[in-house]
Amino acid sequence: MWSDNETLRDLVNFSHVAEIAAERIVGAKGEPISLGISGDWGVGKSSMMKLLRTSLEAREGVDIRFVEFNAWLYQSYDDARAALMETITATVVEQAVEKKETLSAAARKRAASLFGRVKKLRLLGIAGSALFDYVTQGQIMPWVAGGMATMGGLFDGDVTGDDLKKVKELAVDGMKKGEEFLDEEKPEEKAEAGTAETETPRKAIQAFRDDLEATLAELNITLVVLIDDLDRCLPKTAIATLEAMRLFLFLKHTAFVIAADEGMIRQAVRTHFDDVALNDDLVTNYFDKLIQLPIRVPPLGTHEVRAYLMMLFIDNEASLDAGQKEAIRLAVCLRLGETWKGGRVDKAFVSGLVPNCPSGLLNRLALAERIAPILTTSPNVRGNPRLIKRFLNTLSMRTSMARIQKVTVDEEVLVKLLLFERCGDKDAYAEMLRAVNESEDGYAEFLADMEARSRGDETKPPLEKPWNDAFHANWLSLDPALAGRDLRGALYVGRESHPIISRADELSSDAIEVLDMLLRMNSSSSTVDAEVARLTNPEIGRITDKILSKAKQETAWGTPTILNAMQSLAGASPVAEASVVAFLSEVPSNQIKAGIVPRLSQTDWGRRVLTSFLARGDLTTQTRKAIAAAGKTN
Structure with a gap:
C-alpha cells in the first residue's frame, strides 16, 4: 500500500519549482x-x-x-x-x-x-x-x-x-x-x-x-x-x-x-x-x-505519470535498500529534466538502474508503461498523483482479496477492469457486467469485435457510443483482450463497487432450469414449451430479457440456435411475444438471411416481422424473394 500523505521525496522532478520559490523568498532580502x-x-x-x-x-x-x-x-x-x-x-x-x-x-x-x-x-x-x-x-x-x-x-x-x-x-x-x-x-x-x-x-x-x-x-x-x-x-x-x-x-x-x-x-x-453580484474579475482581484x-503545481504529463508509477513500484520493491531507491529516484528526476530534448523514462531506462531487476518488478514497470497514457488523459484521473496512488491501493487490496479467498485472477485483468471502473462510461461498464452475469462461462463476448477493431481490424464494425471515445478505444486496445476470458473472479473481488447479480438472485429454481433448457435448445421442443408455459408471467419476462441479451451477440440471422428459445417464449406469453417482435424488427438488414423466412412464416407474430422486413429498402434481393414466396404460400 502507498501512503496518501504528503512526502519529502520528489518523484516527478518538482524540486526545481520549490527551488525557484525559495530563491524568491531569500532574494526578497527582508x-x-x-x-x-x-x-x-x-x-x-x-x-x-x-x-x-x-x-x-x-x-x-x-x-x-x-x-x-x-x-x-x-x-x-x-x-x-x-x-x-x-x-x-x-x-x-x-x-x-x-x-x-x-x-x-x-x-x-x-x-x-x-x-x-x-x-x-x-x-x-x-x-x-x-x-x-x-x-x-x-x-x-x-x-x-x-x-x-x-x-x-x-x-x-x-x-x-x-x-x-x-x-x-x-x-x-x-x-x-x-x-x-x-x-x-x-x-x-x-x-x-x-x-x-x-x-x-x-x-x-x-x-x-x-x-x-x-x-x-x-x-x-x-x-x-x-x-x-x-x-x-x-x-x-x-x-x-x-x-x-x-x-x-x-x-x-x-x-x-x-x-x-x-x-x-x-x-x-x-x-x-x-x-x-460579483463578476469573475472582482473575485480574481x-x-x-x-x-x-x-x-x-505543474500538471503531470505522460512522461511524469509513467515515472511516478514506476517510482511507486520501485519504492514498494523489498529487494532494494533505501540507498538504491534514492539513487534511482535521483536518476529518474534528472532524466525527467531531459524529456524536452528526447529523454525517456520508460521500462528500459528504469530497469537498467536496477541491478538484476527482479521479474516481478519488470512486470510492474511494463504495466506502468501500458497504463500511464490512460491515467494521464482520462478525465477522471488526469495524472493526479493522489488518484493514481488510490488506484494502485485499490488494485493491491483486490489482489490481496483474491489471494485470501483463493480466487484465481490475472493481475493484468484486474488492472484493466479497475481502469474501466474508474474512468469508463457507467452505462458501458453496466453493459459489460450484464454480459458477464448472463453468460454461462463469465465471458463478455460482445467485446470481441470492438477489441479487434481497436487493434486495427477494419473488417469489424466501427465503435459506437459510448465506446467510440478516446478512453474506451484506448482501453479496448490494452492487453489482455477480455472477450475470451472468464471475468467472474475479477468482478467478484471488486464487488464493493458493483454488486454481482447472478441468475439465481433473480429467478426461482424452476425458472433457472427452464432458462438452461432454452439456452441448450438446438431445435423446437414441445417439452420445453410446456415447461415455459408453467412459469409465471414475471419470470417469463425476466427469462426473455436474458435470452434477448444473448441474442444481441448474433451477427447473422438465418437459423441461429437462439431463435428456438425466442420462438418458445413468444408462444408462451403475449409480453414475451411483443419483446421478441420488437427485437427482431431492430435487427440490421445486412444481418437478415433468407433462411429465417420459413421459421418466422409459421406464426402470426413471425409474419408481422417479415412484413416489417419487406418494408425496408435495403433488404437483400434473396431475402426479399424468400419473403414474397412465403407470403404466396401462406
Whole structure:
C-alpha cells in the first residue's frame, strides 16, 4: 500500500519549482512577500510546501523561522484570526527567549509586548469580532471559524485526538514561556508596551504590527508562514484565515506561503458575498491582492505519470535498500529534466538502474508503461498523483482479496477492469457486467469485435457510443483482450463497487432450469414449451430479457440456435411475444438471411416481422424473394 500523505521525496522532478520559490523568498532580502501554491486537489501542493521548506532550510547566510498553520486542523474549535496571531507570536517570542542574552532591553520589551497585546485582543474579543475588521480596514465580516494556536511540525495528514492534545500542550507551553518573558518586565514597561487600558483597538493593532516588525528586525530572522489545507476548510474558515493574514502581510521580514486550490478559494469568496453580484474579475482581484507570486503545481504529463508509477513500484520493491531507491529516484528526476530534448523514462531506462531487476518488478514497470497514457488523459484521473496512488491501493487490496479467498485472477485483468471502473462510461461498464452475469462461462463476448477493431481490424464494425471515445478505444486496445476470458473472479473481488447479480438472485429454481433448457435448445421442443408455459408471467419476462441479451451477440440471422428459445417464449406469453417482435424488427438488414423466412412464416407474430422486413429498402434481393414466396404460400 502507498501512503496518501504528503512526502519529502520528489518523484516527478518538482524540486526545481520549490527551488525557484525559495530563491524568491531569500532574494526578497527582508522585504515582505506572499506566494500562492495552487493546483487541484491531490496534485501535490502539500508536498511542494515541504520541498520548499527543505530548500529554505538548506540555504546559508539567512536565518529563517517557520510557522506551519493548518486552518483545517482547528476548524470549529476557535477563531482563525486569534489562532494565527498566537501561533506567529509564539514562534517570535520563542526566538526572543533563545536570544535573550543578546537582545537589547528595548527589543525584549517589544517581544514581551506581543503576547500582552494578543492576550488583550483576546480578552476584549477583538481578535475574532467585527471590530477587528473595522480597525484593520477590512471589508469582509468575520466568522468564528475554529482553531487552536500551535507551532509547526505537528501536522502529518489526518487529525487525531493525539494531534489535538499535542497542539494544546505546545500552545499552552508557548503561552507560558511568553508570560514568563512578559513577567520579567516592569509594570510600567508593560504599560508603555501597549497594555494600558486607555489604548484604542486601532492603536493596539497597529502597535502589534510595529512591535512584530521591529522584533523580527532585531532578531534578524525571516518569518516564513506556511498555510496549508486551506481548500479543505469550509468557506467561512478559509475567508477568516485569509483575512487574518492581512494583519501580517507586507510586514518586513515576513513571507507567507499559501497552498490551496485556487478554484476553491474563489468559490469561498463567492459564497461569502452571497448577497452581492460579483463578476469573475472582482473575485480574481480579491485573491490577487493577497498573493504577489502565484506558483501553480505543474500538471503531470505522460512522461511524469509513467515515472511516478514506476517510482511507486520501485519504492514498494523489498529487494532494494533505501540507498538504491534514492539513487534511482535521483536518476529518474534528472532524466525527467531531459524529456524536452528526447529523454525517456520508460521500462528500459528504469530497469537498467536496477541491478538484476527482479521479474516481478519488470512486470510492474511494463504495466506502468501500458497504463500511464490512460491515467494521464482520462478525465477522471488526469495524472493526479493522489488518484493514481488510490488506484494502485485499490488494485493491491483486490489482489490481496483474491489471494485470501483463493480466487484465481490475472493481475493484468484486474488492472484493466479497475481502469474501466474508474474512468469508463457507467452505462458501458453496466453493459459489460450484464454480459458477464448472463453468460454461462463469465465471458463478455460482445467485446470481441470492438477489441479487434481497436487493434486495427477494419473488417469489424466501427465503435459506437459510448465506446467510440478516446478512453474506451484506448482501453479496448490494452492487453489482455477480455472477450475470451472468464471475468467472474475479477468482478467478484471488486464487488464493493458493483454488486454481482447472478441468475439465481433473480429467478426461482424452476425458472433457472427452464432458462438452461432454452439456452441448450438446438431445435423446437414441445417439452420445453410446456415447461415455459408453467412459469409465471414475471419470470417469463425476466427469462426473455436474458435470452434477448444473448441474442444481441448474433451477427447473422438465418437459423441461429437462439431463435428456438425466442420462438418458445413468444408462444408462451403475449409480453414475451411483443419483446421478441420488437427485437427482431431492430435487427440490421445486412444481418437478415433468407433462411429465417420459413421459421418466422409459421406464426402470426413471425409474419408481422417479415412484413416489417419487406418494408425496408435495403433488404437483400434473396431475402426479399424468400419473403414474397412465403407470403404466396401462406
